[in-house]
Amino acid sequence: MKNSFHEEKVEESLSQPPSFSVSNRVFASFLSEDDQPEALVAANGQEMGPNNITVTNQHNINNNPTLANGDGYSKQFRSWIQSRMQNLNPVRMVLAEMLGTFILMFSVCGIVATTQMTGGGEVGLLEYAVTAGLSIIVIIFSVGPISGAHVNPSITFAFALLGDFPWVRVPFYIVAQIVGSIVAAFVGKSVYGIQAHQVITRPQLHGRKKAFWVEFFTTFIVMFLSASMSRKAHKVGQISGLVIGVAISLAVLISGPISGGSLNPARSIGPAIVAWKFEHLWLYVVAPTAGAAGAVLLFLLLKIRCTAVTHPLPPKQCQNDSAIIDRQAI
Structure with missing residues (x-):
């Protein structure tokens, strides 16, 4: 039983x-x-x-x-x-930054090469600016959700200074961005037959002093915009990529004739290493980084932290990040 x-x-x-x-x-x-x-x-x-x-x-x-x-x-x-x-997130983020910088640099090489191949001579300023802006839009919407789409050592450093990015990841991001730029310069050379020295950024006819300050202030503008949109009060949602892309195009338009419109140490370091020409490289590393850091310091000084969705607001309603204002009360 x-x-x-x-x-x-x-x-x-x-x-x-x-x-x-x-x-x-x-x-x-x-x-x-x-x-x-x-x-x-x-x-x-x-x-x-x-x-x-x-x-x-x-x-x-x-x-x-x-x-x-x-x-x-x-x-x-x-x-x-x-x-x-x-556990794989840090690796994915670094690889995404490398890919994003590669896309940016390959696009730059592409517009320069195709202009020359079609008999157009030197690439026009408007073409170059539009290419840079559109590339940034593509990068933000593709790898942005993974890594934040910095693709710029100066921006990475500035966001860490702002407190929105961990310092421990800064070296990995910067190395990934530089590697992506170097690889893109090599690939552009192989695909288009373009030489690295043709895409090197250098001061134009107005000297290094003017080129330095143009790079400083254009990067300052882009970083201040990025920092502002990273706050709750200024989030623009799905169109943030478009806003940054337009800002990059504008910055290149006003800086291109003087400095070449780099605004990005990685954009200048990659071709310089491949061509092995470092004459003006320091300018394109120091000026954008100083400009981005200056934008963060001014942003923190102004304390733009209000969490409301519209502006202007009474001063008492814009005190700190924890002040949540009812949308209907505005």
């Missing part, structure tokens, strides 16, 4: 449908004991095997299975997967 009763209970338990999805069960069957997530632990503390049979740590099979709650299992399983994926 005892054996008969036991067999009936086993058959009854095994005839019941599994309480978790087939995909989760198949995934669990490929996990070793050390890799099994906490999601495979049932409510009574026992581990669930792939066929809904309780498995002990000693690998002994217990023929009295316990069914876990399906919803709870799925939640814990997804939580475990997400925790594992989060």
